[in-house]
Each structure stands twice: as structure tokens, then as C-alpha cells.
Amino acid sequence: MNTVEEIRIHDLIRNRRSTRAYSSKPVPAEALTALFEAARWAPSTMNEQPWRFIYADKNENPEGYNKLLECLFEGNSSWAQHAPVLILTIAKKGYSTLDVDYAHAWHDVGLATGNMLAQATELGLYVHLMGGFSAEKAVELLQIPEGYQPVVMATVGYLGDVNELPENLKAREAAPRTRKPLSELVFNGNWNNQAF
Ligand SMILES: Cc1cc2nc3c(=O)[nH]c(=O)nc-3n(C[C@H](O)[C@H](O)[C@H](O)COP(=O)(O)O)c2cc1C
Secondary structure, three states: OOOHHHOOOOHHHHOOOOOOOEOOOOOOHHHHHHHHHHHHOOOOHHHOOOEEEEEEEOOOOHHHHHHHHHHEOHHHHHHHOOOOEEEEEEEEOEOOOOOOEOOOHHHHHHHHHHHHHHHHHHOOOEEEEEOOEOHHHHHHHOOOOOOEEEEEEEEEEOEOOHHHOOHHHHHHHHOOOOOOOHHHHOEOOOOOOEOO
């Protein structure tokens, strides 16, 4: 097996990152459609496709945008309010045809969201996912029906000027992206046999 240092991964994975510095440049409607189209082609349990999305573009639908913004906790809304588009991902909790728990619904919404991230990177867009929001508020303000559950919120837009961020966020932006080593994550055959 190659050493980890020699392994190349796709640029769409390598270059993606969660920025907090957004430009006010609008996101073209067709680019936004491409994100949802990419999400739509994710795999899902029994092809259930449990993902749903509520989005709002600040210019085109300011009222909807402000409702989404209101769902975010202050630590996120402070910078997220500069992104031209906000999205909420939602999971359908049950199967359409089976009366058993759809344990993988959130997993499958995550796969669809991952597709969106790759498509966004391809288009030069930056998506920042946020768990820091009120799901209860989202259900109420965005009229989400019974049987559906908010999963994650996201900002979408083009990269802005990092120097316009407040000092604490500027520092986070400049910090190197880090990940746990494969030796901590991957096992060969059983838990006690590190693969790397
Ligand atoms: C489900 C989920 C929830 C997250 N919640 C937040 C959040 O509330 N606020 C935030 O600033 N970043 C949030 N993030 C972004 C992570 O902090 C970020 O992905 C991680 O630090 C790795 O950085 P990178 O995406 O630039 O590689 C979230 C990411 C995920 C996947």
C-alpha cells in the first residue's frame, strides 16, 4: 500500500473549506439549481431520497432569507448574514412504504449534502454547514410539516475579503485545516488492528 503522503485525492475534496468570509456577489440561479441537482443524485436507503431543502436568496427573497437567518444562533448569524444564500436541509423521518424506523435518514441527507459541497466547489462557490441553529424555530418559521426534521443549515456564496472579518474570525480563517491521521480512523479486519 502507498504511504499516506503519496496518496492524491480529488481537488474538489482537497480544496473545499468552510469559509466565513463571503462576497456580496450574487449566486446565479443556475448554479444554485446545480447544487440541488447534485444533491438529488445521491444514493439513499431503498432510494427513499429523504432530503428536502428550504433556501432563500437575499436579493430575490429577503423575507425568506431573514426567516432562515433568524433560525441561526448568534455565533453563526454574525458572519452568515453576509452570505447571499442560506439553505436548510431537512430529513423525512420515515419510509414511504415501510413501517420501521428510517435510521439512515440523516445519513442519506448527509450524502446529498456532500454532493452539494462537491458541486459548489466545482462552481467556485463556498458552502459552510452549520449545526448551530434552532430546529424548533425552523419548524415554526418555515412551516415544516410533521414527519420532517431540520438537519443542518448552510451558507452559500463566493469568497469575500477575509480582512473584513472581525479579528477572532480572521484568525480562524487563517488557521490550517487539520484532520485526524488515518492511523486513528481505519482498522483492518477488527478494532485492534490499525490499518495505517
Ligand atoms: C454538521 C455540521 C455542523 C457544523 N456546524 C457549524 C456551526 O454551527 N458553525 C460553524 O462555524 N461551523 C460549523 N461547521 C463547520 C465545521 O466546523 C468545519 O467543517 C470543520 O471545522 C472543518 O473545517 P473545513 O470544513 O474547512 O474543512 C459544521 C460542520 C458540519 C458538518
